[in-house]
Amino acid sequence: MPTIALNNGVEIPQLGFGVYQVPPEETADVVTQAFEVGYRHIDTAEMYRNEKGVGEAIARSGIDRGEIFVTSKLNNGFHRRDDALRAFDRTLADLGTDYLDLFLIHWPLPGIDVDYVETWKALEEIYAGGRCTAVGVSNFNAHHLNRLFDEADVVPAVNQIEVHPYLAQDELRAFDAEHGIVTEAWSPIAQGKVLGDPAITAIAERLGRTPAQVVLRWHVQRGDVVFPKSMSRARMAENFALFDFELGTDDMATLTGLDRGERTGPDPETFNYLPR
Numbered sequence: 001m002p003t004i005a006l007n008n009g010v011e012i013p014q015l016g017f018g019v020y021q022v023p024p025e026e027t028a029d030v031v032t033q034a035f036e037v038g039y040r041h042i043d044t045a046e047m048y049r050n051e052k053g054v055g056e057a058i059a060r061s062g063i064d065r066g067e068i069f070v071t072s073k074l075n076n077g078f079h080r081r082d083d084a085l086r087a088f089d090r091t092l093a094d095l096g097t098d099y100l101d102l103f104l105i106h107w108p109l110p111g112i113d114v115d116y117v118e119t120w121k122a123l124e125e126i127y128a129g130g131r132c133t134a135v136g137v138s139n140f141n142a143h144h145l146n147r148l149f150d151e152a153d154v155v156p157a158v159n160q161i162e163v164h165p166y167l168a169q170d171e172l173r174a175f176d177a178e179h180g181i182v183t184e185a186w187s188p189i190a191q192g193k194v195l196g197d198p199a200i201t202a203i204a205e206r207l208g209r210t211p212a213q214v215v216l217r218w219h220v221q222r223g224d225v226v227f228p229k230s231m232s233r234a235r236m237a238e239n240f241a242l243f244d245f246e247l248g249t250d251d252m253a254t255l256t257g258l259d260r261g262e263r264t265g266p267d268p269e270t271f272n273y274l275p276r
C-alpha cells in the first residue's frame with residue numbers, strides 16, 4: 001500500500017475505507033470485513049454516528065493500533081473552542097483509542113456565528129497536546145485556507161474535498177499542492193454515479209478492470225488520497241485491487257476531461273447544516 005507524506009512527515013496510506021452512511025449497528029462488522037480485505041485506513045466522522053462501531057472493529061481486530069490510520073472529523077455543532085476540545089475527547093472515547101491519526105474540521109460553515117479560524121485554533125491546541133498526529137480541514141476552498149495561512153500557525157495537513165471525474169477540482173487541488181496540503185477525494189466514485197459513463201466503461205472493458213477500479217486508479221495516479229465506501233465485501237476487495245495496473249496518459253486525460261463541475265454533495269459556500 002503506497003503512503004503519502006503529510007507536511008509534518010506523518011505517512012498516510014493512500015487508499016482507505018470510508019464509513020459515511022454505514023449504519024451504526026452494522027459498522028463494527030463492516031469495518032471488520034474491511035480489515036480482513038486489507039484496509040488499514042478508516043475515514044469516519046462524529047456526524048456519521050458510527051465511531052463506536054469503528055472502535056469496536058479496531059479492538060476486535062487484534063491489529064496493532066500503530067498499523068491503522070484513523071481519521072475523524074469535528075461535527076458542525078462544535079465549532080466553539082471549548083466545544084471542539086470536548087468533542088475531540090468524546091471522539092477518542094468512542095473510538096476507544098488514546099490518539100487519533102488525523103482530525104479534521106468537517107465543514108467551514110460560512111453562515112454560523114462562530115468563525116472557523118477559532119475552530120482551527122482549537123485543532124492547533126489539540127495537535128500541540130500530542131493526542132493527534134495531524135490536523136486538517138474538509139470542504140475548505142482557497143479563500144478559507146488563505147485566512148488560516150494569515151491568522152493561524154499550523155498549515156492543515158490535508159483538505160478533504162469532493163472529487164471525482166464529474167468534479168475534477170483541478171484548481172483547488174493545485175492550490176492545496178502549492179501549499180503542501182494533501183488533497184483527499186471524498187465520494188471518489190460520486191456514490192456510483194460516474195460508473196455507467198460510456199467513456200469510463202470503455203476504458204474498463206479494454207483493460208479488463210471494473211469502472212470503479214478505473215476511477216479509483218485515476219485518483220491514485222493524480223496523487224490524491226481516497227477511501228471508497230461499500231457494505232459489500234466483494235466491492236471492498238474490488239476497490240482495494242488498484243496497484244497491479246496503470247492508466248496511460250490518454251486514459252487519464254479522458255477521465256479528467258469528463259469534468260462538468262457537478263457536485264453530488266453540498267456546496268461548502270452555502271452549506272450551514274447544524275445537527276440538532
Ligand code: NAD
Pocket residue numbers: 017018019020021043044106138139160161185186187188189190191192195212213227228229230231235238239265
Ligand atoms: P463513494 O464515492 O465512495 O461511493 C460509495 C457508494 O458507491 C456505495 O454506497 C456503493 O453503493 C457504491 N459502490 C462502492 N463501490 C462500488 C463498486 N466497486 N462498484 C459499484 N458500486 C460501488 O461515496 P461516499 O461514501 O460518499 O464517499 C466515500 C467516503 O468519503 C465516505 O464514506 C466518507 O468517509 C467520505 N466523505 C466525506 C465527506 C466530507 O464532507 N468530508 C462527504 C462525503 C463522503
